[in-house]
Amino acid sequence: MNALFANIDWSDIGQAGLDTLLMLGGSLLFTLLLGLPLGVLLFLTSKRQLLAQPVVYGLLSFVVNILRSVPFVILLIVMIPFTVFIAGTSLGVAGAIPPLVVGATPFFARLVETALREVDRGIIEATQAMGATTTQIVLRALLPEALPGILAGGTVTAITLVSYAAMSGVIGGGGLGDLAIRFGYQRFQTDVMVVTVLLLLILVQILQTIGDKLVIHFSRR
Amino acid sequence: MIEFKQIHKSYRVAGHDVPALNGIDFQIGAGEIFGIIGHSGAGKSTLVRLINLLERPSAGQVIINGTDITALDAAGLRAQRQRIGMIFQHFNLLSSKTVAQNVAFPLALAGEHGKAQIKARVAALLARVGLTEHADKYPAQLSGGQKQRVGIARALATEPQILLCDEATSALDPQTTQAVLQLLADLNRELKLTIVLITHEMDVVRRIADRVAVLDAGQVAEIGPVAEVFLHPQHPTTRRFVLEAESVDEGEQVDDYAHVPGRIVRLTFTGDATYQPLLGAVARDAGVDFSILAGRIDRIKDTPYGQLTVAFTGGDVNAALQQLAARGLSIEEVRA
Numbered sequence: 001m002n003a004l005f006a007n008i009d010w011s012d013i014g015q016a017g018l019d020t021l022l023m024l025g026g027s028l029l030f031t032l033l034l035g036l037p038l039g040v041l042l043f044l045t046s047k048r049q050l051l052a053q054p055v056v057y058g059l060l061s062f063v064v065n066i067l068r069s070v071p072f073v074i075l076l077i078v079m080i081p082f083t084v085f086i087a088g089t090s091l092g093v094a095g096a097i098p099p100l101v102v103g104a105t106p107f108f109a110r111l112v113e114t115a116l117r118e119v120d121r122g123i124i125e126a127t128q129a130m131g132a133t134t135t136q137i138v139l140r141a142l143l144p145e146a147l148p149g150i151l152a153g154g155t156v157t158a159i160t161l162v163s164y165a166a167m168s169g170v171i172g173g174g175g176l177g178d179l180a181i182r183f184g185y186q187r188f189q190t191d192v193m194v195v196t197v198l199l200l201l202i203l204v205q206i207l208q209t210i211g212d213k214l215v216i217h218f219s220r221r
Numbered sequence: 222m223i224e225f226k227q228i229h230k231s232y233r234v235a236g237h238d239v240p241a242l243n244g245i246d247f248q249i250g251a252g253e254i255f256g257i258i259g260h261s262g263a264g265k266s267t268l269v270r271l272i273n274l275l276e277r278p279s280a281g282q283v284i285i286n287g288t289d290i291t292a293l294d295a296a297g298l299r300a301q302r303q304r305i306g307m308i309f310q311h312f313n314l315l316s317s318k319t320v321a322q323n324v325a326f327p328l329a330l331a332g333e334h335g336k337a338q339i340k341a342r343v344a345a346l347l348a349r350v351g352l353t354e355h356a357d358k359y360p361a362q363l364s365g366g367q368k369q370r371v372g373i374a375r376a377l378a379t380e381p382q383i384l385l386c387d388e389a390t391s392a393l394d395p396q397t398t399q400a401v402l403q404l405l406a407d408l409n410r411e412l413k414l415t416i417v418l419i420t421h422e423m424d425v426v427r428r429i430a431d432r433v434a435v436l437d438a439g440q441v442a443e444i445g446p447v448a449e450v451f452l453h454p455q456h457p458t459t460r461r462f463v464l465e466a467e468s469v470d471e472g473e474q475v476d477d478y479a480h481v482p483g484r485i486v487r488l489t490f491t492g493d494a495t496y497q498p499l500l501g502a503v504a505r506d507a508g509v510d511f512s513i514l515a516g517r518i519d520r521i522k523d524t525p526y527g528q529l530t531v532a533f534t535g536g537d538v539n540a541a542l543q544q545l546a547a548r549g550l551s552i553e554e555v556r557a
């Protein structure tokens with residue numbers, strides 16, 4: 001056992017694992033908080049929807065597309081000054097969160113928009129016919145009806161964040177990805193690489209399982 | 222109570238204005254079951270959706286109880302919509318809410334009722350539509366007929382005076398359709414509810430409507446009491462609906478009579494005359510023979526009617542027809 005994992009410092013791994021969880025938790029929280037309203041806004045301003053605003057939609061959509069087309073590694077580097085401004089540092093867990101949020105929010109917003117589009121138009125119409133305000137339609141009809149789709153989107157986003165968080169190791173983001181790059185890749189410690197990748201795999205499995213369970217729990221179709 | 226005034230409506234499609242309604246101008250009375258029938262694309266949905274302004278007219282006014290609803294502000298329109306219930310072909314229930322929550326939804330949106338009050342009202346409505354034991358199920362667990370009952374209960378939650386039905390039975394089988402129509406007719410009587418019902422099925426109109434408007438290419442082709450419109454259709458579209466419902470083809474029918482001797486007429490009896498032995502008596506008096514070529518005895522809502530295609534031979538056919546007319550039958554010449 002010890003011979004097999006000669007280079008492994010389990011307390012380092014533990015710390016890195018914890019950092020990864022913190023990065024994931026922090027960035028997921030902000031991504032959901034920002035992405036959900038952005039997704040709703042994208043949906044509402046799109047063609048033939050309640051607040052159809054072609055110009056606003058075009059603008060939002062353009063920004064989202066730009067952010068989504070920039071490779072995450074590039075985003076990490078480009079954002080360094082902004083990250084320092086917001087988080088006070090570009091290193092460690094705190095430094096990793098802003099780029100993660102900026103990278104994942106547009107992605108999640110699109111998934112929310114798609115989930116809302118899946119809601120039958122008739123539901124909006126029926127709710128409108130009851131005399132609901134637009135806010136009521138969104139909060140009390142659209143979001144509950146789209147919840148399974150939004151949860152599925154949240155799951156995909158969380159898993160994407162795991163791989164983005166690992167990538168942020170490149171610029172000293174800390175966490176398991178950082179460990180894998182510094183020891184596993186740069187110092188050829190294959191055992192470190194294998195263990196970190198395994199741990200990431202387990203994390204992804206857990207996220208997917210939780211996500212699937214939530215989706216099933218809230219699906220009434 | 223509902224009044225369409227010079228309504229025009231066109232949709233903008235790919236830069237062009239495509240007319241959907243063209244000069245709609247009629248009234249629907251309070252407490253009436255009013256049918257609107259027309260073929261696909263005739264503009265039925267557009268017309269019914271003007272009543273709660275899900276669709277705005279391009280020109281003209283919609284007046285409900287004296288109020289021009291096209292002139293209401295947003296809050297006024299929402300209040301007006303709470304007084305108009307609507308049910309849909311595909312039910313449009315919220316799949317994330319239980320039956321009881323769906324019925325409570327309009328009340329919760331209105332925000333004028335306490336929890337206990339809502340609970341009592343929902344229980345009463347579910348009992349009325351016969352769904353008490355399904356209160357905690359989700360729509361996906363119900364049959365089509367049950368879903369439409371939930372739709373009806375939901376539409377009635379805010380005690381509206383008007384119920385709009387957009388093809389409300391088109392997704393249901395004949396028995397279920399019958400039951401839902403019966404429920405609507407009962408509610409109309411119990412609550413003095415005005416019901417506006419659109420459909421492409423003549424049978425639906427014939428079973429429960431008091432008056433009907435036949436819509437054709439965005440215009441009212443014919444309007445009047447159901448018996449009058451369907452027993453004596455004037456417009457080709459109406460005639461087609463009547464024939465469709467009787468599953469006969471006009472051309473075929475006339476060909477069939479080619480070798481039938483005598484004078485062929487269509488006799489229409491309504492009300493009490495339907496069940497009286499008029500035809501035999503008159504034929505005896507006038508010394509004519511008759512053979513019945515086609516016919517049906519049925520009801521239009523609560524009015525019995527009979528419509529017979531008869532060939533008269535021998536004797537004084539003119540005298541016989543005069544006598545029949547004198548007894549209140551209506552007579553149309555099919556072949557002299």
Ligand SMILES: Nc1ncnc2c1ncn2[C@@H]1O[C@H](COP(=O)(O)OP(=O)(O)OP(=O)(O)O)[C@@H](O)[C@H]1O
Pocket residue numbers: 232233234239240241259260261262263264265266267268421
């Ligand atoms: N949102 C829309 N945009 C463009 N055209 C529309 C729209 N809604 C309806 N139309 C057009 O208006 C006309 C009338 O449509 P409407 O839905 O009122 O017909 P309908 O009588 O209800 O037909 P159906 O029996 O098929 O439901 C049709 O030609 C249709 O294509």
Ligand SMILES: [Mg+2]
Pocket residue numbers: 265266267388
């Ligand atoms: Mg329609």
